[in-house]
Amino acid sequence: MIRVRGLHKHYKVHERPPGLAAALRSVFRRRYKTIAAVDGIDFDIADGERVGFLGPNGAGKTTTLKVLAGLLHPTSGEVSVDGHEPRRRQDAFLKRIMLVLGQKQQLLWDLPPSETFELNRAVYDVPRVQYKETLDELTQLLQLGELVGKPTRTLSLGERMKCELAAALIHRPKVLFLDEPTIGLDVSMQATVRDFVARYNERSGATLILTSHNMDDVARLCPRVIVIDRGKLVYDGTLAELVTRIRPDKRVVLRFSRSVDAADLAALGKVVRHDAGESVLQVSKEAVNAVVSRALAHLPVSDLTVENPPLEEVMSELFARSQARRVAEAAS
Amino acid sequence: MSLRNTARAFPTLLRVGFAEAVAYRAEMLVWVLATTMPLVMLALWSTVARDAPVGRYGQPQFVAYFLSTFIVRQLTGSWAFWEMNQDVKSGALGMRLLRPVHPLLAYAAESLAAMPMRVVVSLPLAAVALGVIGAGGVTHDPVLWVLWAVSLAGAWLLTLFIGLAVGCAAFFFESSLKVMDLWLVFFFVFSGYLLPVEILPGGLRAVVDALPFRFQIGLPVELMTGALGRGEALGMLARQWAWVAVSLGSTALMWRRGLRRFEAYGG
Numbered sequence: 264m265i266r267v268r269g270l271h272k273h274y275k276v277h278e279r280p281p282g283l284a285a286a287l288r289s290v291f292r293r294r295y296k297t298i299a300a301v302d303g304i305d306f307d308i309a310d311g312e313r314v315g316f317l318g319p320n321g322a323g324k325t326t327t328l329k330v331l332a333g334l335l336h337p338t339s340g341e342v343s344v345d346g347h348e349p350r351r352r353q354d355a356f357l358k359r360i361m362l363v364l365g366q367k368q369q370l371l372w373d374l375p376p377s378e379t380f381e382l383n384r385a386v387y388d389v390p391r392v393q394y395k396e397t398l399d400e401l402t403q404l405l406q407l408g409e410l411v412g413k414p415t416r417t418l419s420l421g422e423r424m425k426c427e428l429a430a431a432l433i434h435r436p437k438v439l440f441l442d443e444p445t446i447g448l449d450v451s452m453q454a455t456v457r458d459f460v461a462r463y464n465e466r467s468g469a470t471l472i473l474t475s476h477n478m479d480d481v482a483r484l485c486p487r488v489i490v491i492d493r494g495k496l497v498y499d500g501t502l503a504e505l506v507t508r509i510r511p512d513k514r515v516v517l518r519f520s521r522s523v524d525a526a527d528l529a530a531l532g533k534v535v536r537h538d539a540g541e542s543v544l545q546v547s548k549e550a551v552n553a554v555v556s557r558a559l560a561h562l563p564v565s566d567l568t569v570e571n572p573p574l575e576e577v578m579s580e581l582f583a584r585s586q587a588r589r590v591a592e593a594a595s
Numbered sequence: 596m597s598l599r600n601t602a603r604a605f606p607t608l609l610r611v612g613f614a615e616a617v618a619y620r621a622e623m624l625v626w627v628l629a630t631t632m633p634l635v636m637l638a639l640w641s642t643v644a645r646d647a648p649v650g651r652y653g654q655p656q657f658v659a660y661f662l663s664t665f666i667v668r669q670l671t672g673s674w675a676f677w678e679m680n681q682d683v684k685s686g687a688l689g690m691r692l693l694r695p696v697h698p699l700l701a702y703a704a705e706s707l708a709a710m711p712m713r714v715v716v717s718l719p720l721a722a723v724a725l726g727v728i729g730a731g732g733v734t735h736d737p738v739l740w741v742l743w744a745v746s747l748a749g750a751w752l753l754t755l756f757i758g759l760a761v762g763c764a765a766f767f768f769e770s771s772l773k774v775m776d777l778w779l780v781f782f783f784v785f786s787g788y789l790l791p792v793e794i795l796p797g798g799l800r801a802v803v804d805a806l807p808f809r810f811q812i813g814l815p816v817e818l819m820t821g822a823l824g825r826g827e828a829l830g831m832l833a834r835q836w837a838w839v840a841v842s843l844g845s846t847a848l849m850w851r852r853g854l855r856r857f858e859a860y861g862g
Contacts, residue, residue: 274859274860329689332693333692333693334689334692334693334858335858335859336858336859350858352692354600354695357693357694357695358695360693361693362689362693364689364690367685367686367687367689367690368690369690371611371615373615373618373619374611374614374615374618378611378614381607381611382607382608382611383694384607385603385604385606385607385608386600386604386607386608386694386695386696387694387695388600388603388604388695414618
């Protein structure tokens with residue numbers, strides 16, 4: 264379905280030091296530097312897969328998505344999406360894909376979303392019967408109801424995102440690129456969007472590629488993750504394996520029936536958090552059974568759970584290691 | 596982005612464009628007021644011509660000329676450059692590029708979609724104009740009316756293509772609006788919008804005749820008011836459509852180069 268080989272995308276950017284003199288100098292003589300936004304990455308994505316593109320800001324995630332969608336031309340390398348070369352933006356390709364950018368919209372601002380839906384029906388040449396079926400399904404799944412008749416400018420951010428998703432799916436794309444789809448949404452709306460996207464993938468078998476800084480999006484939607492840092496691919500595999508590899512330790516969450524001294528916990532493992540009624544311990548995977556037994560035997564435990572470390576911490580650790588490796592390479 | 600696909604979607608593009616054009620009633624009123632400059636010029640030049648005509652223009656001729664100018668401006672205006680500048684700067688052009696419809700044709704449809712509103716504004720004024728200046732103020736030659744319709748289409752296309760070419764400047768400059776401001780300075784003076792081209796000094800008029808501005812406003816107005824004979828009108832029309840072809844070519848060239856830059860740097 265998607266094949267990427269040796270993808271490079273370089274930008275030449277104007278560089279200017281601060282200050283008036285530098286501003287004047289830049290009028291006559293400009294200095295440029297080349298930035299490698301994507302620096303030689305390879306991957307394959309199969310039909311119907313759900314893949315998360317992860318990385319810190321400026322890692323090259325959105326650039327990669329835009330190259331896959333045909334909006335940016337690669338500096339070098341091969342890209343194939345559903346048998347098409349995205350940069351050519353042929354009709355047959357455009358009718359098979361959709362890119363949803365959380366911070367940009369395709370809805371017509373002054374008109375109700377229903378007008379954008381109708382416009383997309385016409386431009387994607389969707390037969391009327393199929394259009395009605397799709398719209399009914401989307402209206403039900405996303406609970407659009409009366410939203411489609413209100414001017415877009417009067418909708419809340421969450422309502423707009425639901426309508427954006429509906430507009431993006433009118434032509435039933437087989438490849439869906441989502442760039443930060445839950446950015447700015449409240450917790451309940453984030454969950455609605457995530458559930459909807461997962462259900463769309465299950466029902467339609469569409470391939471889904473998502474970028475997000477929200478680890479709940481990734482955990483819910485992406486069994487596989489591709490991590491990019493400074494334009495380079497630093498991990499490609501399952502989310503579970505990434506967590507095990509980067510942070511093999513476990514979190515033991517203990518809730519107590521009466522308060523417990525922190526010193527009593529330190530003997531069990533590293534205390535990550537200690538409140539009046541709840542404490543979190545970090546312990547190695549091998550020591551979990553022993554720690555749980557000792558806690559139950561010696562402490563007033565009312566509830567106990569064993570969890571993986573939060574994904575945010577896993578990603579921070581991964582990026583920190585990547586950064587340290589770069590510094591070490593630069594020094595040598 | 597095939598033309599067939601675009602042609603199929605064109606009626607919906609027009610319908611949605613019309614819905615956008617009438618979305619704001621207050622904005623529509625402001626827009627009508629913003630295009631009343633010919634009526635201001637009418638008052639000004641009528642005062643100038645009170646004692647003696649300017650060239651062949653006495654008060655009745657100025658009234659006929661500027662009422663016609665108002666109508667022609669309504670029917671040939673296009674704000675595509677503004678939309679395009681916004682889209683390039685905000686990156687919204689990317690969303691247009693993802694649709695299987697050529698963005699330039701979509702801009703053309705949006706511009707054309709505003710036309711019914713402009714006709715609604717123009718028709719009452721045309722009726723008033725006819726009442727004020729009398730039937731003698733406009734041409735009685737049916738052939739010239741046919742040529743007028745062709746010149747009107749040419750003027751709209753010329754204005755649209757120039758606007759799109761200037762809009763493409765947004766790919767290269769911080770803001771193409773400044774380029775448009777510069778263009779409008781020449782447009783206002785040399786198109787016949789603020790004064791009939793006929794009353795410009797001889798040398799300057801020769802220069803103006805070689806430029807495209809007059810074909811955006813002046814030619815349809817001159818045909819409407821019967822200022823040109825059939826032969827002269829046909830010659831002017833040929834030159835107008837030559838400019839249409841040149842502006843189309845320039846737009847296509849600017850678009851291709853600009854898009855290459857957009858695809859290299861993104862939006």
